[in-house]
Amino acid sequence: MLDERKRQILDFIIQDYVDTAVPVGSRTITRxxxxxxxxxxxxxxxxxxxxxxxxxxxxxxxGRVPSVKAYRLYVDDLxxxxxxxxxRDEEAxxxxxxFLVQQEDAAQSAAQALCERTRMTSLVMxxxxxxxxxxxxxxxxxxxxxxxxxxxxxxxMVRDTVLHVSSRLDPDALYAISRxxxxxxSGQSVQTVQRMLAxxxxxxxxxxxxxxxxxxxxxxxxRQASEDTVFVDGAHNxxxxxxxxxxxxxxxxxxxxxxxxxxxxxxxxxxxxITVRIGDELSLxxxxxxxxxxxxxxxxxxxxxxxxxxxxxxxxxxxxRTLTTISRxxxxLxxxxxx
Amino acid sequence: MLDERKRQILDFIIQDYVDTAVPVGSRTITRxxxxxxxxxxxxxxxxxxxxxxxxxxxxxxxGRVPSVKAYRLYVDDLxxxxxxxxxRDEEAxxxxxxFLVQQEDAAQSAAQALCERTRMTSLVMxxxxxxxxxxxxxxxxxxxxxxxxxxxxxxxMVRDTVLHVSSRLDPDALYAISRxxxxxxSGQSVQTVQRMLAxxxxxxxxxxxxxxxxxxxxxxxxRQASEDTVFVDGAHNxxxxxxxxxxxxxxxxxxxxxxxxxxxxxxxxxxxxITVRIGDELSLxxxxxxxxxxxxxxxxxxxxxxxxxxxxxxxxxxxxRTLTTISRxxxxLxxxxxx
DNA sequence: GTTAGCACTCAGTTTGAACGAGTGCTAACA
DNA sequence: TGTTAGCACTCGTTCAAACTGAGTGCTAAC
Numbered sequence: 001m002l003d004e005r006k007r008q009i010l011d012f013i014i015q016d017y018v019d020t021a022v023p024v025g026s027r028t029i030t031r032x033x034x035x036x037x038x039x040x041x042x043x044x045x046x047x048x049x050x051x052x053x054x055x056x057x058x059x060x061x062x063g064r065v066p067s068v069k070a071y072r073l074y075v076d077d078l079x080x081x082x083x084x085x086x087x088r089d090e091e092a093x094x095x096x097x098x099f100l101v102q103q104e105d106a107a108q109s110a111a112q113a114l115c116e117r118t119r120m121t122s123l124v125m126x127x128x129x130x131x132x133x134x135x136x137x138x139x140x141x142x143x144x145x146x147x148x149x150x151x152x153x154x155x156x157m158v159r160d161t162v163l164h165v166s167s168r169l170d171p172d173a174l175y176a177i178s179r180x181x182x183x184x185x186s187g188q189s190v191q192t193v194q195r196m197l198a199x200x201x202x203x204x205x206x207x208x209x210x211x212x213x214x215x216x217x218x219x220x221x222x223r224q225a226s227e228d229t230v231f232v233d234g235a236h237n238x239x240x241x242x243x244x245x246x247x248x249x250x251x252x253x254x255x256x257x258x259x260x261x262x263x264x265x266x267x268x269x270x271x272x273x274i275t276v277r278i279g280d281e282l283s284l285x286x287x288x289x290x291x292x293x294x295x296x297x298x299x300x301x302x303x304x305x306x307x308x309x310x311x312x313x314x315x316x317x318x319x320x321r322t323l324t325t326i327s328r329x330x331x332x333l334x335x336x337x338x339x
Numbered sequence: 340m341l342d343e344r345k346r347q348i349l350d351f352i353i354q355d356y357v358d359t360a361v362p363v364g365s366r367t368i369t370r371x372x373x374x375x376x377x378x379x380x381x382x383x384x385x386x387x388x389x390x391x392x393x394x395x396x397x398x399x400x401x402g403r404v405p406s407v408k409a410y411r412l413y414v415d416d417l418x419x420x421x422x423x424x425x426x427r428d429e430e431a432x433x434x435x436x437x438f439l440v441q442q443e444d445a446a447q448s449a450a451q452a453l454c455e456r457t458r459m460t461s462l463v464m465x466x467x468x469x470x471x472x473x474x475x476x477x478x479x480x481x482x483x484x485x486x487x488x489x490x491x492x493x494x495x496m497v498r499d500t501v502l503h504v505s506s507r508l509d510p511d512a513l514y515a516i517s518r519x520x521x522x523x524x525s526g527q528s529v530q531t532v533q534r535m536l537a538x539x540x541x542x543x544x545x546x547x548x549x550x551x552x553x554x555x556x557x558x559x560x561x562r563q564a565s566e567d568t569v570f571v572d573g574a575h576n577x578x579x580x581x582x583x584x585x586x587x588x589x590x591x592x593x594x595x596x597x598x599x600x601x602x603x604x605x606x607x608x609x610x611x612x613i614t615v616r617i618g619d620e621l622s623l624x625x626x627x628x629x630x631x632x633x634x635x636x637x638x639x640x641x642x643x644x645x646x647x648x649x650x651x652x653x654x655x656x657x658x659x660r661t662l663t664t665i666s667r668x669x670x671x672l673x674x675x676x677x678x
Numbered sequence: 679g680t681t682a683g684c685a686c687t688c689a690g691t692t693t694g695a696a697c698g699a700g701t702g703c704t705a706a707c708a
Numbered sequence: 709t710g711t712t713a714g715c716a717c718t719c720g721t722t723c724a725a726a727c728t729g730a731g732t733g734c735t736a737a738c
Contacts, residue, residue, distance in 0.1 A: 023700090026701080040711075043701065047701085059718085059719060060701065061698085062720075135480070138477070140477045140479070140489050141474070141477075142475065142497075143495060144495075152479060160497070171475075171521070175514050179510065236575060239589060245586050247583070250586065251578050364731050366730085376680070379683095380679085383680090386732085386733075396732090398688060399733095400687050401689075401732090402730080
């Protein structure tokens, strides 16, 4: 469809525009890249490329800018051609500790690692876990008659809350309570626990406070279980890009990044390993000159998404590499956890 | 020093500038506020106020802007006069759950509450706790041969990490280990524990993994103990202020908010309950047109700081009120915790 | 002490000219 | 037939000059 030379010129334009954020003119191409033809010829080719929808002109005396269609072509090729060649990155493993970590911690570190490496905005989505069941409930003694109530689910999620119990309850007593609570609740779904405890009227006393604690944690868990959670990091990095030199635009972008709902709408609907959505494809006017790359991580029925948002003019190859690397680390981490 | 009318005019100017961010002219004063004299008279008074250092003129044909000295006068009066009149705010209590919470969670909620109410940037500093000692170590059973190691200090700080132990260890066995670990380490300072465990060579096996876990947590705690932690929230709110319409300035501001070191330098040196530092008084050029208000919270030897940063043109009264309200809630929370 | 009037100042905006990067077209060339 | 040099043309950008208007300071009268 596109002959060799057109394709090469288009690639040069994309490359240059990604680097400089300035519309690319015909002479720039001949100066910087060795095509072997004169600017006039480049102009003819560019004119064709524009007619084909791969280039756009901000105004008649400016250079050309890649269109969404051009990025799409570029990215599709990138993914088709280079998917296997993304190398391991040992350093990436190290951004998670060698100890196992809780899922939320891992997600947060992943988000940090992503935005540190890409200098853009990173997203991490942890999937909902509707079937979550309680595995353990345990009271850990704290000073001054308090205790930490810890709830663990079969999927390894952990939540805790501090309770006032009674200073007369020694560690063994707390452990006895823990065992019987675990016996009572273990294997139940958090929703069932919520229902079981909703019946209890609040009647004071240490027991009641413990049950209230269980209910609180069950509520938290249930909320978590029923909806996907999203971590965002580095949203302010958008200010580093000249396309967001306007504070109004930057604020619009940030407000999208703060709206869990809009983010989920963005992220949700995709099933392939790598998804790239460019400009309008995101169907959110506030970020219509951005691109979002997402990759999956996880194993079996437990998987989430890693994502990076930046200007449509982003270094796709490098960003995809970073994402797949971190995704692999996350997957390994969770496989280890499952094992 | 300042006669009644001058003082009133100065207050009007401050009030108007806080509202509008636009230099205030003499006619604006007569139009909006009922002083009972003509613009010409106001001009004379403003001229005097400028000579006294309370007003500044961005340029000769602009209105006047309050100087740092003016804000200082205003704020000092505010604090001297109104410190007792800050009311309770029941709603503020509710932003912390009725259950006791871990200190970090409380700090984070406080930061959130502050920036939600002030629409500026909030800071919460938790003080270092050099004398922190271990109270409890406990292993909570997790699915698939894992266990959550929980460490609690006498000050109520909690840290945990996931370990692979052995699937042959049942809850009772884990509890037995927990008890003996607690016996061994309880009452020791985290630094001592670090030293005790540094001697152990890593030799594999479940025991070793547990001890490695203890060491990891002790390291974390020690780091926390030796240095103050700062939570920042709502830094991006700075974009809402016209004085930060310039992206460069906004970036400079955000970079300060990300630098723990610079923040600590800002916050550190103060001993009174409320501290207000205006403009240059902050001695950081990036934020020389901001003000920082900090108030203490906590009881006895355990206290931290709540702070709000915004443009020097901020609603001081309201912001101080919000800060003191939240500070009171935090203090109550921690007193309850101690009791 | 207060005020009306007036000249003056100066940032911000508008206007228009010069500039220059870049294009499209045409004609010549290989 | 594809390539290239040349040239007219477009249009955003830049810069300076002119204009506008908000606001002041000063003076003289009340």
